[in-house]
Amino acid sequence: MNSAFLTLLRRDLLLAFRNPGDLSTPVIFFIVTVTLFSFAAGGDLDKLSTIGPGVVWAAALLSAMLSLDGIFRDDYEDGTLEQLLLAPSALSLLVLAKILAHWLSTGLPLIAVSPVLGILMNLDSNSISILVVTIALSTPVFSLVGAFGAALVVTQRKAGILLSLLTLPLCIPVLIFSVLAVMASASQQPVGGHLSLLCAFLVFSLTVAPFAIAGSLRLMAGD
């Protein structure tokens, strides 16, 4: 592992922990959205357990997207991104460091609170464990796909809605198989196939996304 990668990772994590507000907002948004749904469904526990996985999923996806909006913009505005573009190490690797830092600071908290939300949504313990596994497998994919969208809109000041429009359709396959896995486990069916597909999405996006992101950044912020 090269030292530029580790330095950038440490810097981004440090920045995230020096701004506790930014760190906690996605988690709070996640919890509040799921709570809103239980009010909207009328508090009926049976109904909640049927729509529960979907609700937790959609909320996780939205809060990941909200936090991704600024992943490159702050660096673009203060000139750090320019230095990264000029740096002698591979841009795709540096991009990967930024995404890893983002996932550690926003994805992990989502995984940590998801069992509690599963209980609120009246899921049984087996489904909750599968829910946590699927969220753990998919939040990195959201970070990678979302970072691609964020790189395309890096020069736009208010791009939150545009970013969602660009990246949410690309996240639909992940959403489908995660919810299918949770539903399969709720009805005592094997979940291995769905989880393997989620792993495949993760590996695929991990392989391709850093290059697409590096290309987009070079294009959008290059000159």
Place this chain on the structure above:
Amino acid sequence: MFLWFHRLGSARYFFGLAGRLTPWLGSLAAVTIVTGLYLGLFVAPPDYQQGDGYRIMFVHVPSAWMSMFIYVFMAFNAAVGLIWRIKIAHLLSTAAAIIGASFTFITLATGSIWGKPMWGAWWAWDARLTSELILLFLYLGFIALQSAIQDRGKAQQAGAILLLAGVVNIPIIHYSVLWWHTLHQTASITKFGVPSIHSSMLAPLLLMWVGFTFFFFYLLMLRARALILEYERSSRWVQEAGAVK
């Protein structure tokens, strides 16, 4: 061959070429669409299950073909534009986006109009309709991204990258939706999967498809000409052409 390819990249040459092609494409589109509609609406026999209701197929199916063809066409142009830095290719994908989005919308609208009498509902989360809806979102994302970026060159290149990412994802999205549909949907939907289609219905369908393709290229040439004029408005040949008229 290569020289011709090179000349095609010049906005001025392409403007003239598109201007000469437009009347041909337009009249070919008109002839094939009118013949196709006549054969489809008056000559083809009613379906043994759906009666006359199936005739919306002659608009629905060619639009669905076009919606996918145009996305691939745009992605192809995006690749050409990114690799060989040909501006006309980027311009063509920009020009095609709204036409593609319109064909996708027509597919969705005619699909749900068709679905109302056949399925009993305006909308079913049928795999093909759902993929088509996601395709519409992809088109809208491309249009929104291009209109959000001020610098035209960057807007076109960002759009091209998005198109390439989209074209990689379309098969993944399509098969995910297909599996989701077969695993998830419990209500049985009567599919119109007739094993073989009779030639009296196939002929108008193919004619409509050819006609829609000509119509697409006709609209594309019109829009491309308008975009060229807009982009090159400060160049000398456009101003001279404007002064003559």
